[in-house]
Amino acid sequence: xxxxxxxxxxxxxxxxxxxxxxxxxxxxxxxxxxxxxxxxxxxxxxxxxxxxxxxxxxxxxxxxxxxxxxxxxxxxxxxxxxxxxxxxxxxxxxxxxxxxxxxxxxxxxxxxxxxxxxxxxxxxxxxxxxxxxxxxxxxxxxxxxxxxxxxxxxxxxxxxxxxxxxxxxxxxxxxxxxxxxxxxxxxxxxxxxxxxxxxxxxxxxxxxxxxxxxxxxxxxxxxxxxxxxxxxxxxxxxxxxxxxxxxxxxxxxxxxxxxxxxxxxxxxxxxxxxxxxxxxxxxxxxxxxxxxxxxxxxxxxxxxxxxxxxxxxxxxxxxxxxxxxxxxxxxxxxxxxxxxxxxxxxxxxxxxxxxxxxxxxxxxxxxxxxxxxxxxxxxxxxxxxxxxxxxxxxxxxxxxxxxxxxxxxxxxxxxxxxxxxxxxxxxxxxxxxxxxxxxxxxxxxxxxxxxxxxxxxxxxxxxxxxxxxxxxxxxxxxxxxxxxxxxxxxxxxxxxxxxxxxxxxxxxxxxxxxxxxxxxxxxxxxxxxxxxxxxxxxxxxxxxxxxxxxxxxxxxxxxxxxxxxxxxxxxxxxxxxxxxxxxxxxxxxxxxxxxxxxxxxxxxxxxxxxxxxxxxxxxxxxxxxxxxxxxxxxxxxxxxxxxxxxxxxxxxxx
Numbered sequence: 001x002x003x004x005x006x007x008x009x010x011x012x013x014x015x016x017x018x019x020x021x022x023x024x025x026x027x028x029x030x031x032x033x034x035x036x037x038x039x040x041x042x043x044x045x046x047x048x049x050x051x052x053x054x055x056x057x058x059x060x061x062x063x064x065x066x067x068x069x070x071x072x073x074x075x076x077x078x079x080x081x082x083x084x085x086x087x088x089x090x091x092x093x094x095x096x097x098x099x100x101x102x103x104x105x106x107x108x109x110x111x112x113x114x115x116x117x118x119x120x121x122x123x124x125x126x127x128x129x130x131x132x133x134x135x136x137x138x139x140x141x142x143x144x145x146x147x148x149x150x151x152x153x154x155x156x157x158x159x160x161x162x163x164x165x166x167x168x169x170x171x172x173x174x175x176x177x178x179x180x181x182x183x184x185x186x187x188x189x190x191x192x193x194x195x196x197x198x199x200x201x202x203x204x205x206x207x208x209x210x211x212x213x214x215x216x217x218x219x220x221x222x223x224x225x226x227x228x229x230x231x232x233x234x235x236x237x238x239x240x241x242x243x244x245x246x247x248x249x250x251x252x253x254x255x256x257x258x259x260x261x262x263x264x265x266x267x268x269x270x271x272x273x274x275x276x277x278x279x280x281x282x283x284x285x286x287x288x289x290x291x292x293x294x295x296x297x298x299x300x301x302x303x304x305x306x307x308x309x310x311x312x313x314x315x316x317x318x319x320x321x322x323x324x325x326x327x328x329x330x331x332x333x334x335x336x337x338x339x340x341x342x343x344x345x346x347x348x349x350x351x352x353x354x355x356x357x358x359x360x361x362x363x364x365x366x367x368x369x370x371x372x373x374x375x376x377x378x379x380x381x382x383x384x385x386x387x388x389x390x391x392x393x394x395x396x397x398x399x400x401x402x403x404x405x406x407x408x409x410x411x412x413x414x415x416x417x418x419x420x421x422x423x424x425x426x427x428x429x430x431x432x433x434x435x436x437x438x439x440x441x442x443x444x445x446x447x448x449x450x451x452x453x454x455x456x457x458x459x460x461x462x463x464x465x466x467x468x469x470x471x472x473x474x475x476x477x478x479x480x481x482x483x484x485x486x487x488x489x490x491x492x493x494x495x496x497x498x499x500x501x502x503x504x505x506x507x508x509x510x511x512x513x514x515x516x517x518x519x520x521x522x523x524x525x526x527x528x529x530x531x532x533x534x535x536x537x538x539x540x541x542x543x544x545x546x547x548x549x550x551x552x553x554x555x556x557x558x559x560x561x562x563x564x565x566x567x568x569x570x571x572x573x574x575x576x577x578x579x580x581x582x583x584x585x586x587x588x589x590x591x592x593x594x595x596x597x598x599x600x601x602x603x604x605x606x607x608x609x610x611x612x613x614x615x616x617x618x619x620x621x622x623x624x625x626x627x628x629x630x631x632x633x634x635x636x637x638x639x640x641x642x643x644x645x646x647x648x649x650x651x652x653x654x
Contacts, residue, residue, distance in 0.1 A: 003278035005033055006043055007054045008286065010069050022051040024073040026124065028082035028116040029103040030287055031057040033280040036299040038137050039080055042177050044277040051181055058104065058111045061119045064127050072131055075184040077124050079165065080137030081116035085526060087151050090114060093522040095151060105290035121163030132190035134180060135159065136169035141321045142527040144170050144200045144259060145235060145249050146218050148536040150525040155222040158249065158257045160200055166190035168200040172307065172322060174274060175263040197241065198263030203256050212246040212258065219252060225537040226544065232533045233541035239319055241265060242373030265308065265327045272333040275304070301341050303334055305399065306356035310365040311419055312379040314460035314530035315495065315523065318357050324374045326361045331399050335406070342408040349410030351403060359416045360423060360431065362396050365389050382460045385425045393431035400434060414439045420446055420470035421462040436477045440485050447490040450498065451509040458497030458534065458547060493559040494550045495523040496534035500581040503559040507594055516566045522556060565594045
């Protein structure tokens, strides 16, 4: 059932008859009372346990008065930078300021500071010298120990130290926040709460640190890149709640930052309880005049069925935040939430998503994980599926069938992404059939990310052959169903391990598909991923072997341009890239060539098509067409059969 919004101003506080809040929650996002927003879950959970919470959303960090509107809370301030790291929220991979902040009213940029958690924490500490400050959320979680910061291009200290906070909560936080609240409520001082799983604390007494693995000292890792790589992999290998060790990191002046082992995953009953709290399921009405909060539209008619991911992509920070053990909600809980969606006045009959980090993961990858944890040095799907992997989609298929049958539901989409290697590991094709028959509308977005096995290995993704197999299976299923549906691949440029050679290989793959992506994602070095560690150190922390990293902006631009080689604006970059890569055989008028030897006025035009993907198609002038020769090259002839299969199933641009 829906309740009311939590107080957002002094007037709300007085109206509800609250003299002093137990907690004051300072957040970098607009206040959205929806379970897709971390601040909503934490505040509603505290409320359910009898604690009062006041919200301060996007305070003016230039004014101390902005965080003192309620006075001092009885127990603590809570601080979160928002649903995203504030630097990722603000800047593109080229470090240019983004034009829009989807988590702010009206999408207006500039409502929160850079490094928001640090700024808010220090703002509070300047005003309230002794009140406990607890920080959490994605920004705190991914910066909990020494970490490489892409925007300043240096190794930063634990955010716990820079923010002036007393305790840091990492991960999803439900267990940690209640245990911390109860400890504070019992009269314990924040400095004495050193025992809560899923938290990080600081101490100056080394003798109080027990049963811990000591990481290399901060002063060493900020100067020594191999030491940083080794330290990071120790952290990465201890993210499991069952077998992860306590970690300690030394700083100057005998300060130690100590990370307790992660909190245990929630049971299905506990997950159901979290999602049944009385959320208002939208943004605070005070934002209406500003146009609302854009991010709500992405989640308003979506359903979270699970959290956690055992996919293990090296460029993804989920291992450090949600963890690798998948936790799921019951069918009853999800169906009940779906019924609530159908009663919304603006519901049009379409459920936009049913999933989580990976839609088709509903349970832990093997039986042993809930008793013994995940393997610290092995992945469930990489480099190939583990023999203990339980690939089974029956539960997910059953859930989707129940949702489709609800009155008022016309279509149920799956937009949070599927792992095609996990799908292929399931010998039962029921899910693939259900997916193609009911949950794809013309095209399915998938994420092979690259086509070079060398790059895929550094990404922690399956080999290209696995993707080709999925393409074939997808085509066969659509033929069986009499449907014309296509695949749209997500691709990434400049990931560690990708030189111009591998970028050209990817361009050739796209040439054979007749496909040019509308957008290309450059690799973004976000805090606390294996790929970011590779980017900074030039080493694979798993093996300590050197990794090629494209850091020069011009080379990165060439790699990106190769993926969109048909765009006339990229001609000069593509030509330079092919010359540098020693692939001038791809410059010419032959069919296998990527570009002609010179710019041809009007030779290539981009015309918007009416395809579902809004793609472009290439229109050749008669001069260009006459010059083209159907000769191909040796490699093209050898791979012709494979290309024909893949070309038919991908969305063509012309």
